[in-house]
Amino acid sequence: xxxxxxxxxxxxxxxxxxxxxxxxxxxxxxxxxxxxxxxxxxxxxxxxxxxxxxxxxxxxxxxxxxxxxxxxxxxxxxxxxxxxxxxxxxxxxxxxxxxxxxxxxxxxxxxxxxxxxxxxxxxxxxxxxxxxxxxxxxxxxxxxxxxxxxxxxxxxxxxxxxxxxxxxxxxxxxxxxxxxxxxxxxxxxxxxxxxxxxxxxxxxxxxxxxxxxxxxxxxxxxxxxxxxxxxxxxxxxxxxxxxxxxxxxxxxxxxxxxxxxxxxxxxxxxxxxxxxxxxxxxxxxxxxxxxxxxxxxxxxxxxxxxxxxxxxxxxxxxxxxxxxxxxxxxxxxxxxxxxxxxxxxxxxxxxxxxxxxxxxxxxxxxxxxxxxxxxxxxxxxxxxxxxxxxxxxxxxxxxxxxxxxxxxxxxxxxxxxxxxxxxxxxxxxxxxxxxxxxxxxxxxxxxxxxxxxxxxxxxxxxxxxxxxxxxxxxxxxxxxxxxxxxxxxxxxxxxxxxxxxxxxxxxxxxxxxxxxxxxxxxxxxxxxxxxxxxxxxxxxxxxxxxxxxxxxxxxxxxxxxxxxxxxxxxxxxxxxxxxxxxxxxxxxxxxxxxxxxxxxxxxxxxxxxxxxxxxxxxxxxxxxxxxxxxxxxxxxxxxxxxxxxx
Numbered sequence: 001x002x003x004x005x006x007x008x009x010x011x012x013x014x015x016x017x018x019x020x021x022x023x024x025x026x027x028x029x030x031x032x033x034x035x036x037x038x039x040x041x042x043x044x045x046x047x048x049x050x051x052x053x054x055x056x057x058x059x060x061x062x063x064x065x066x067x068x069x070x071x072x073x074x075x076x077x078x079x080x081x082x083x084x085x086x087x088x089x090x091x092x093x094x095x096x097x098x099x100x101x102x103x104x105x106x107x108x109x110x111x112x113x114x115x116x117x118x119x120x121x122x123x124x125x126x127x128x129x130x131x132x133x134x135x136x137x138x139x140x141x142x143x144x145x146x147x148x149x150x151x152x153x154x155x156x157x158x159x160x161x162x163x164x165x166x167x168x169x170x171x172x173x174x175x176x177x178x179x180x181x182x183x184x185x186x187x188x189x190x191x192x193x194x195x196x197x198x199x200x201x202x203x204x205x206x207x208x209x210x211x212x213x214x215x216x217x218x219x220x221x222x223x224x225x226x227x228x229x230x231x232x233x234x235x236x237x238x239x240x241x242x243x244x245x246x247x248x249x250x251x252x253x254x255x256x257x258x259x260x261x262x263x264x265x266x267x268x269x270x271x272x273x274x275x276x277x278x279x280x281x282x283x284x285x286x287x288x289x290x291x292x293x294x295x296x297x298x299x300x301x302x303x304x305x306x307x308x309x310x311x312x313x314x315x316x317x318x319x320x321x322x323x324x325x326x327x328x329x330x331x332x333x334x335x336x337x338x339x340x341x342x343x344x345x346x347x348x349x350x351x352x353x354x355x356x357x358x359x360x361x362x363x364x365x366x367x368x369x370x371x372x373x374x375x376x377x378x379x380x381x382x383x384x385x386x387x388x389x390x391x392x393x394x395x396x397x398x399x400x401x402x403x404x405x406x407x408x409x410x411x412x413x414x415x416x417x418x419x420x421x422x423x424x425x426x427x428x429x430x431x432x433x434x435x436x437x438x439x440x441x442x443x444x445x446x447x448x449x450x451x452x453x454x455x456x457x458x459x460x461x462x463x464x465x466x467x468x469x470x471x472x473x474x475x476x477x478x479x480x481x482x483x484x485x486x487x488x489x490x491x492x493x494x495x496x497x498x499x500x501x502x503x504x505x506x507x508x509x510x511x512x513x514x515x516x517x518x519x520x521x522x523x524x525x526x527x528x529x530x531x532x533x534x535x536x537x538x539x540x541x542x543x544x545x546x547x548x549x550x551x552x553x554x555x556x557x558x559x560x561x562x563x564x565x566x567x568x569x570x571x572x573x574x575x576x577x578x579x580x581x582x583x584x585x586x587x588x589x590x591x592x593x594x595x596x597x598x599x600x601x602x603x604x605x606x607x608x609x610x611x612x613x614x615x616x617x618x619x620x621x622x623x624x625x626x627x628x629x630x631x632x633x634x635x636x637x638x639x640x641x642x643x644x645x646x
Contacts, residue, residue, distance in 0.1 A: 003051075003054070003060070003063045003065070003084055004063075004065040004067070006047050006050065007063075007065075007082040007084055007135060008067070008082075009043070009047060010043075010044045010047040010048065010051075010092065010096075010131060010135075011044075011128060011132055011135060012128075013039075013040040013041070013043045013044050014037070014040045014041050014044055014099075014124045014125070014128040014131065015040075015124070015128040016036075017036045017037035017038075017040030017041065017120075017124040018037065018040075018121045018122070018123075018124035018125035019121075020032075020033075020036045020037075021033040021034075021036055021037050021118075021120045021121040021124065022117070022118065022121030022122075022125070024117065028117070030116045030117060033117035033120050033121070034103070034107055034116075034120050037103060037120040037121065037123065037124040038100070038103045038104060041096060041099050041103055041124060041127055042100055044092075044096045044127070044131065045096035045097055045099075045100050047092075048089070048093045048096045048097075051084060051088075051089050051092055052089050052092075052093055055084070055085070055086050055089040056086065056089070056492075056499060061085075062083070062084070062085040063082075063083070063084040063085070064081070064082075064083050064084075064137050064201060065081050065082055065084075065137070066080070066081035066137070067079075067080050067081050067082070068080055070140065075196075076196065078138075078140050078198065079137075079138060079140075079199065080138075080140075080141055081136075081137045081138065081141070082135045082136070082137055083136065083137035083200060083201075085503050086499050086502070086503050087275075087278065087279060087343070087500055087503045087504070088135055090343060090347060090499065090500070091134040091275060092131070092134065092135070094267045094271075094346070094347055094350045095127065095130050095131060095134065095267050095268060096127070098262070098263065098266050098267035098268075098350055098351075098354045098478075099123070099126075099127040099263060099268070101354065101474045101477055102123065102262050102263045102354065102474070103120070103123060103124075104470050104473065105259055105262075105358050105361070105470060105471055106119065106120065106123065106257075106259040107470050108467065108468040108470045108471050109257065109258060109259055109361055109365060109471070110257065110259070113257075115159060115160075119159060119257065122152060122156050122159065123156070123259070123260070123263065125148075125152050126149065126152040126153065126156060126263065126268060126269075127263075127268070128148075129145055129148035129149045129151075130145065130149055130267075130268040130269070130272070131145075132144060132145035132148065133145025133146055133148075133149060133272055133275075134275060137199060137201075138198045138199045139188045139191065139192075139198040139200070139203075140198050142276075143184070143188060146181065146184065146236070146240070146272065149240070149268065149269050149272060150174065150177045150178075150240075150269075153170075153173060153177075153253070153264060153269050154170045154171075154173060154174045155170070156170075156256050156257075156260045156263075157170040157173050157253045157255055157256040157260065157264075158170030158171070158255070158256070159256050159257060159260065160255070160256070163255065166255040166256065168252070168255075169249075169253060169254070169255035169256070170255070172248065172249050172252045173249035173250075173253055176239060176246055176248060176249040177239045177240065177249065179239060180235050180236045180237070180238050180239015180240060180246055181236055181239060182235075183232045183233075183234075183235025183236055183238075183239075184232065184233060184235060184236025184237075184239070185236075187229050187230075187231075187233035187235070187236065188233070190225075190228060190229050190232060191203065191229050191233075194210055194213070194225055194229070200279070203283070204283070204505070207226065207282055207283055207286055208286070210225055210226065211226055211286045212224075213225040213226070215228070224287065224289070226283065226286045227287040227289045227290055229283065230280075230283055230284050230287045230290040231287075231289075231290050231293065233276065233280065233283075234277065234290060234294065236273070236276070237272075237273030237274070237276045237277055238297070239273070240269060240270065240273040240276075241270050241271070241272065241273025241327050241330075241331065242270055242301075242323075242324055242327060243273070243297050243301050243327065243328065243331060244297055244305070245572060247301060247305060247324055247572075248569075248572050248573060248576065250270065250320055250323065251317055251320045251321060253265075253320070254314070254316045254317055254320050258316065258357060258358070258360065258361030258364060259358070259361065261316055261319075261320070261357050261361075262353075262354045262357035263354075265319070265320065265323040265353055265354075265357060266350045266351075266353040266354035266357065267350040267354065270323060270327055271327075271330075271346050271350070273331075274327065274331065274334065274343070274346050275343075277294070277331070277339075277342075278334060278339045278343055278504060281337075281339050281504050281505045281506065282505040284334070285505055285506060285507045285510065286507075288421065291335050291337065291421060292335070292421055292422055292423040293335075293423075294331055294332075294334055294335030295332060295335035295336060295416070295419075295421060295423040295424060295426075295427040296335075296426065296427065297328075297331065298327075298328045298330070298331025298332040298334070298335055298427070299328065299332050299416075299423075299426060299427035299428075299430035299431055300328070300430065301324060301325065301327065301331065302325050302326075302328030302329050302331075302332060302430055302431050302434045303325075303328070303430040303431070303433055303434045303437065304570065305321050305325045305328065306321065306322070306324075306325035306434050306438055306441060307437055307566055308321050308569055308570075309321035309322055309441035310437070310440060310441045310444065310566065311563060311566045311567050312441075313373050313374050314371045314372060314373070315360045315363065315364070315371050315372075315373050315445060315449060316357070316364075316371055318373075318442075318444075318445045319353070319356050319360055319445075321441070322353070322356075322397060322438070322441065322442065323353060325437070325438060326345070326349050326353070326397070328431075328434075329345060329409060329412050329431060329434070330345050330346055330349070330412075332412060332416055332427050332430075332431055333345060333411075333412040333415060333416075335421070335423070336412075336416045336419040336424065336427070337506050337507075337510035337511075338412065338415035338416075339500070339504040339506070340493050340494055340498060340499075340500050340501070340504055341408065341411040341415050341493075341494060342412070343493070343500060343504075344407070344408045344411065344489065344490070344493040344494060345405075345408035345409060345411075345412055347408070347485065347489065347493075348404035348405055348407070348408045348409075348481075348482075348485050348486050348489075349405070351396070351404060351478055351481040351482045351485055352392075352393045352396035352397050352403075352404060352405060352478075352482040353393075353397070354478050355389060355390075355392065355393040355396075355475065355478035355479055355482050356390065356393040356394070356397065358471070358474055358475055358478065359386050359389050359390040359393060359475055360390075361471075362383065362386040362466075362467040362471050362475065363376070363383070363386060363390075363449060365471070366379070366382065366383060366386075366463075366464045366465060366466070366467065367456070367460070367464070368460070368463065370456075373448040373449055375455050376448065376449045376455060376456065377448065377449070377450075377451070377452040377453050377455040377456070378450070378451065378453060378454040379449055379450050379464070380450040380451060382464045382465060383450075383464075383465075383466050383467070384466070385466055385467075385472050385475060385476070386466065386467060386475065387450050388479070389475040389476065389478070390449075391446065391450075392479045392482050392483055393478075393479070393482055394443060394446050396482045396486075397438060397442050398435075398439040398443070398534050398537070398538065399438070400531070400534060400535070400538075401531070402483075402486070402487050403482065403483055403486065404481065404482050404483065404484070404485040404486035404487075405486065406486055406531070407487065407489075407490040408490075409435070409530070410528060410531070411490070411494055412431065413428070413431050413432060413435070413530045416428045416431060431530075432529060432530060432533060433533070435529075435530040435531075435533040435534045435537070436533035436534065436536055437537065438534070438537065439533070439534040439535070439536070439537025439538045439541065440537040440538075440540055440541050441541075442541075443538050443541035443542065443545075444544070444545050446541075447541060447542060447545040447546045448545055451545075451546050452545060452546060452549060
């Protein structure tokens, strides 16, 4: 079958499902709504499997097709088309597979919700937007998918719009992403200004020709054009993939239903920035400066966001900060030019992060939508399937062999360790310590929820039970790749001639830092520091939250300053509130007073008052008395004579 036609069908089937479920209204039932959306995503997943067969078995090569001309002006042409290559194939599989399982899971989770059909419509539209983003062959279409993902995420996070917190969370996500998207748009504009084209392949071929070009932003200074384009585009990636300081929106996305949290955090919106940098590797490789920036920001996000997760008590927020931390790991890999390792971690992370979110949703369902871990405990005996799958996800996230996260996460740490970039030592120690932090907060949540004493009422205890069948199906389907995907995919992703070797461009001087195949294929590497740190983190979590449950409170009182710093999330929210929100209001009031006092009072109304005053003065000269007029005439003559005399 024609590849171009298949690509069109792949992206349109989820859109058709979204339109039917969203516009059907009362004419369709809830069952029809979830059936058409699930069917649309299932067809997309089936086509993704066929693409994987063509790309990785038949080796059909890169398929770059333009569908039609969107705009034509002078010598500039803007096309709409699709690029199908191994990177696109990987993203197709991940997006459609996770989305399909989340759709199935949502049948039970959203049962009885008045917005049931609207929810499935939004989810299917979200899948369509992400598929458009990853299949684009040019920056114009990429920008369409980029903005569509942001728009639908706003609708999904604020799905329960009657909750003030949901409205605030969706608005915060929308605003923060607009900051990143503004930089992204400037980057595309600058790129178009220098290259005259927006097609990926045309831009990539022209990059070496302008690698030494400079421009002046401020008088007397010169900046590399390539570095500026890469940095502006990376600002967009920072927004979507929630890198510091544009990370503040991601924890607020927890206000949406749990399936949405899984979809956003595992395989769609937050991976868009990682995909973008990997896709543009032929551009980023020519800017060592921006690669160092990516290393620093990614490493800082990986470590410091993980630390915040240690003090969170909402089960979904713990996993949300975990997402922030893992996105930092992916960015670190990209900064170290280990693009394949970054995409490999994106794939494994999609499986175990979706699994953790859906397992958390299973717990929340059993606890009647209670999310505070301090009100849980001892759920292991009530929910054996959820317990087992959550444990698999936790071990994968913690990077314990042979679970999936071990291969991808440790490959990143090793790549950074071998890097010669100036920011690499800082990044290495951040991600190494981050391995300990990840294990600590992950198993803190695990022990608080499933072990320790029961911290819920006897009445709640009567109603706690394992989740419905569709939930268990989704959990088991995600647990399998969370266990096996790392071992099975490490070689194909990381070896010298792997899945993505022909797509991800790396300069010769950077190739030495890519992890070698022997490292990737080791099933157990006990002497590796990252694994040792992870095991120590698990042991401390077990000690603090299972054996000596009073120890965390003692540590909290002993290090109250550190606890407050983490609870306040390093003050980012306070800073944004004080400087941008309150500062914006104060600036608006200042301009309002300036408008009212200067423009209205002195200029507009003042002109009328001055004329009235001048009229009242001149009115006294029109007295009608002849002697007054004579004195005025004499005074005038005297003044003129004095002027001429002097």
